[in-house]
Amino acid sequence: MKNQAYRMALLYDFYGDMLTDRQKEFYDLYYNEDLSLSEIAENYGISRQGVRDVIVRAEATLTELEDKTGIIRRFHVMQDQLKGVLDSVDAIAKRNAQLYQDSEIEALTESIASVLEKLKQE
Numbered sequence: 001m002k003n004q005a006y007r008m009a010l011l012y013d014f015y016g017d018m019l020t021d022r023q024k025e026f027y028d029l030y031y032n033e034d035l036s037l038s039e040i041a042e043n044y045g046i047s048r049q050g051v052r053d054v055i056v057r058a059e060a061t062l063t064e065l066e067d068k069t070g071i072i073r074r075f076h077v078m079q080d081q082l083k084g085v086l087d088s089v090d091a092i093a094k095r096n097a098q099l100y101q102d103s104e105i106e107a108l109t110e111s112i113a114s115v116l117e118k119l120k121q122e
Contacts, residue, residue: 005031010072011062018065023058030055079120086116 008031016024029035029043030051037055041048066072093109096102 008059008062011059011066014072014075015062015065019058019061023054023061026051026054027058082116082120086113086120089113089116 012027012031016027019027026040029040030037035043037048037051040051044051089109089112093106093113096105096109
């Protein structure tokens with residue numbers, strides 16, 4: 001269940017702006033605020049099934065967008081690749097410190113590592 005909640009959170013983070021205001025609101029209440037379908041329905045004066053239909057449509061929209069664009073999948077691949085490059089830069093910096101103590105290599109590896117960390121944050 002946690003995996004599904006994580007997946008839904010990612011879908012919403014990446015594609016949530018594509019939903020209608022009502023879909024966003026119900027989706028947020030259901031997944032982020034952990035309200036039940038019945039609680040949402042009671043607050044909005046509609047049926048539980050009506051709330052479920054809105055959330056199911058929102059999930060379908062978000063899933064379809066990811067299926068078509070693959071942005072989240074590519075994001076994860078890119079994060080893994082950035083980690084690999086950062087690991088390599090760290091290895092170069094360690095080797096430099098052990099064998100060469102070259103200040104130019106040290107400055108370059110620090111600069112690259114800084115850029116990679118910023119890219120990971122985005």
